[in-house]
Amino acid sequence: MVSTDLEVCAKVAKESRSEYTTPLARAGGPQSDTGPYAIPKKKEEPPAPPPVEKPKKIEGMPDYSIRVDVPLVNVDVLVTTKDGQFISTLKKDNFKVLEDGVPQTISNFNVSEAPITAVLLVEFASTNYYFMVDALNASYSFANSLKKNDWVAVISYDMRPHILADFTQDKRTVYGALNQLRIPGFAETNLFDALYDTLDRLDQIEGRKYVILVTTGVDTFSKLNLDQIMKKIRATKDVTIFPVSVGFAVREYCETHRCGYTHGIGIPVSNIDYLQADNEMNTFARLTGGRAYFPRFQGELPRQPAESARSERKRCEISDRRARRIYGEAHGRVKTSTQPFTF
Numbered sequence: 001m002v003s004t005d006l007e008v009c010a011k012v013a014k015e016s017r018s019e020y021t022t023p024l025a026r027a028g029g030p031q032s033d034t035g036p037y038a039i040p041k042k043k044e045e046p047p048a049p050p051p052v053e054k055p056k057k058i059e060g061m062p063d064y065s066i067r068v069d070v071p072l073v074n075v076d077v078l079v080t081t082k083d084g085q086f087i088s089t090l091k092k093d094n095f096k097v098l099e100d101g102v103p104q105t106i107s108n109f110n111v112s113e114a115p116i117t118a119v120l121l122v123e124f125a126s127t128n129y130y131f132m133v134d135a136l137n138a139s140y141s142f143a144n145s146l147k148k149n150d151w152v153a154v155i156s157y158d159m160r161p162h163i164l165a166d167f168t169q170d171k172r173t174v175y176g177a178l179n180q181l182r183i184p185g186f187a188e189t190n191l192f193d194a195l196y197d198t199l200d201r202l203d204q205i206e207g208r209k210y211v212i213l214v215t216t217g218v219d220t221f222s223k224l225n226l227d228q229i230m231k232k233i234r235a236t237k238d239v240t241i242f243p244v245s246v247g248f249a250v251r252e253y254c255e256t257h258r259c260g261y262t263h264g265i266g267i268p269v270s271n272i273d274y275l276q277a278d279n280e281m282n283t284f285a286r287l288t289g290g291r292a293y294f295p296r297f298q299g300e301l302p303r304q305p306a307e308s309a310r311s312e313r314k315r316c317e318i319s320d321r322r323a324r325r326i327y328g329e330a331h332g333r334v335k336t337s338t339q340p341f342t343f
Contacts, residue, residue, distance in 0.1 A: 188264075213241055
């Protein structure tokens, strides 16, 4: 009888425990705070890709050659006159594209605008109020013509150059740099030293560069002379200078009214000095393929710096379609030439 009662009690206790078992335990989860960990099985990783076979070395082909499949090849061409002016009247028939000496068919031809890398070099010294106003008007006009992909730095100079803004694509930074030009310092305008320093910095940058030189052209106290700066200009590659003269109205007025010190107190500069400065700026532009601007009236100041920016961007895009594989070197084997034309 006693054993029967014990069996009944054990059966009741077992039913009670199963009634209060947690859902996690009933689902097959851990039934206590201690126990083995359930580690999921690792997924089978895909097999490693086979190693890329290196192309066979071709005799006579340098190691840095590339091989690509291209349905369309674009060639950008800049054609200018001897004065550095872009020729916009060219047609597809004026060009010929050669690959390894074999003529290619030109499928597309159009004139487009490319981004530029330029330095705005501004003369800002305690010389003449009208000189400073013209310089700022020309500088702001050039800043207004900038596109979103253009890289521009701003440098002013008097006795020495002052970097107001490093290369930037933010037009607000360019405006902020020009807004600093309010109170001039020295009356000296050391053009040769400032231009030499700018060219020396640009020589470290790859690609085509431009210098927008807003100045009277007069150099008063540079350590360098004209021969040295011209030698530097010839030695610097891929740089085009676009000088913009300022103060022409004051120069003309003072030539007839004998104003005295038009270029600052204590700096005797006559009209012959300004004419020599104009000749120097023409020389700088001619040596680099640029163009010098000499606005005579106030209305020309906003137009001519913007015109220089437009001429810098112009490019001829030539395209030809190729259904086969071509080889190219670092400098390319694709050559272009222009057919004889008149303008």
